[in-house]
Amino acid sequence: MSKAPTLSAGADAPIGVFDSGVGGLSVLRHIQQQLPRENVLYFADIGFAPYGDKPEAAVVQRALAVAEFLIGQGAKALVVACNTATVAAIKAIRAAWPGMPIVGVEPGLKPGAAATRNGTVGVMATDNTLRGEKFLQLRDQISSASKAQFLLQPCIGLADRINTGDLEGPETVAMLERYVRPLLEQGADTLVLGCTHYLFVQPGIERIIAAHAKAPVTVIDTGDAVARQLARLLEGAGLLRPGGTAPHLRGYTTSPRAALVEAFDKLLGQHPEVEAVQIA
Numbered sequence: 502m503s504k505a506p507t508l509s510a511g512a513d514a515p516i517g518v519f520d521s522g523v524g525g526l527s528v529l530r531h532i533q534q535q536l537p538r539e540n541v542l543y544f545a546d547i548g549f550a551p552y553g554d555k556p557e558a559a560v561v562q563r564a565l566a567v568a569e570f571l572i573g574q575g576a577k578a579l580v581v582a583c584n585t586a587t588v589a590a591i592k593a594i595r596a597a598w599p600g601m602p603i604v605g606v607e608p609g610l611k612p613g614a615a616a617t618r619n620g621t622v623g624v625m626a627t628d629n630t631l632r633g634e635k636f637l638q639l640r641d642q643i644s645s646a647s648k649a650q651f652l653l654q655p656c657i658g659l660a661d662r663i664n665t666g667d668l669e670g671p672e673t674v675a676m677l678e679r680y681v682r683p684l685l686e687q688g689a690d691t692l693v694l695g696c697t698h699y700l701f702v703q704p705g706i707e708r709i710i711a712a713h714a715k716a717p718v719t720v721i722d723t724g725d726a727v728a729r730q731l732a733r734l735l736e737g738a739g740l741l742r743p744g745g746t747a748p749h750l751r752g753y754t755t756s757p758r759a760a761l762v763e764a765f766d767k768l769l770g771q772h773p774e775v776e777a778v779q780i781a
Contacts, residue, residue: 510577512740515540515749516731517571518580519564521552522664523764524698525582528606530769531728532580536735538744541751542574545764548755548779551660552585553627553696560629564590565597566780570753577740578602580731584626584696588633602734608636609693609723614647616719617691621650623684626695628655652687656680660698664760666767668702677702681709685718693721700724701768753778 516539518529529543544567546552552560564586568579578601579594581587587605595603608630613622630636631653640651659680662673684692692710694700700722710718735741742748752775754761765771 510575510740512577512742513540514575514577514740515542515751516578516580516735517542517544517568517574517576518582519544519546519567519571519586520583520697521545521550521586522547522660522698523666523761523768524660524663524696524701525580526764526768527697527700527722528580528582528724528727531724532731533750535725535728535732536741538742538748539735540742540749542571542576543750543752543773544571545752545754545756545761547664547760550664551627552583552589553629553660554657555629557589557629557633560586560589561593565593568594568598570778570780572598572601578731578735578738579604580727581605582697582727584608584630585633588630588636592635602731602738602740604727604731604734606697606727607723608639608695609721610639610643610651612723612726613651613691613693613721614643614649616721617649619688619690620648621652621688622691622693623652623654623681623687623689624693624695625654625656625659625680625684625699626693627660628657630695631655652684652689654680654684656696656699659702660696663698663701666760666763669705673702674705677705677709681706682713685710685714689718690716691719691721694723697724752776755779
């Protein structure tokens, strides 16, 4: 794989954000709130989704290819807005483009441990995320330091349903019940949403909490921390866009473009230009 020159783009260049699907739009929303002057490219790799059931080596190869595409479009920084891709591939991406501002989605274990009152934290994520070596090491470190117990709940198929735009249908509600209730029954007073897709079904998760939890439950969203870290890195590199002209948002997808167009509209109320592309 050829590599684009590191930090060849200037401050007016866009930020590249990518996910296996539409979940990363929850991170994009935080980026737009905190960095409203920035141009952004959003890449939804729906044609290769879900990442969560792919071998780790395949996710690494794919993430590198998507990163190369975004850098080829002039991106000055990258946001890996996918927990599975962050766990599997961010080390490889940083090694491939050293010096470029690159931010991944952390699994939220540290804020979960800080928020819990009874020491029991439920973690909802893809199976690949929960089995990843980096994730398990982080869990052990934070558990040892904080004495928090982490209950790991793989949410098979949930990201796929969210990619289809089904946020409140009966099958989605049943799936949420199946994944959330066992965590509540085991005493979790904090739930970490360890996949960016899950932010879009947070209202459904909170309804289940209201119906079944015996005490208040805190829900952890890590997207805000991603945007703040991105802002720090851009400022440190002298790459914050000064503004002047209106910021530009553009979408790319490896599926028919209609799915991402609909997701931008339904989830963010935005209507950027979207292009269907293929990458090796």
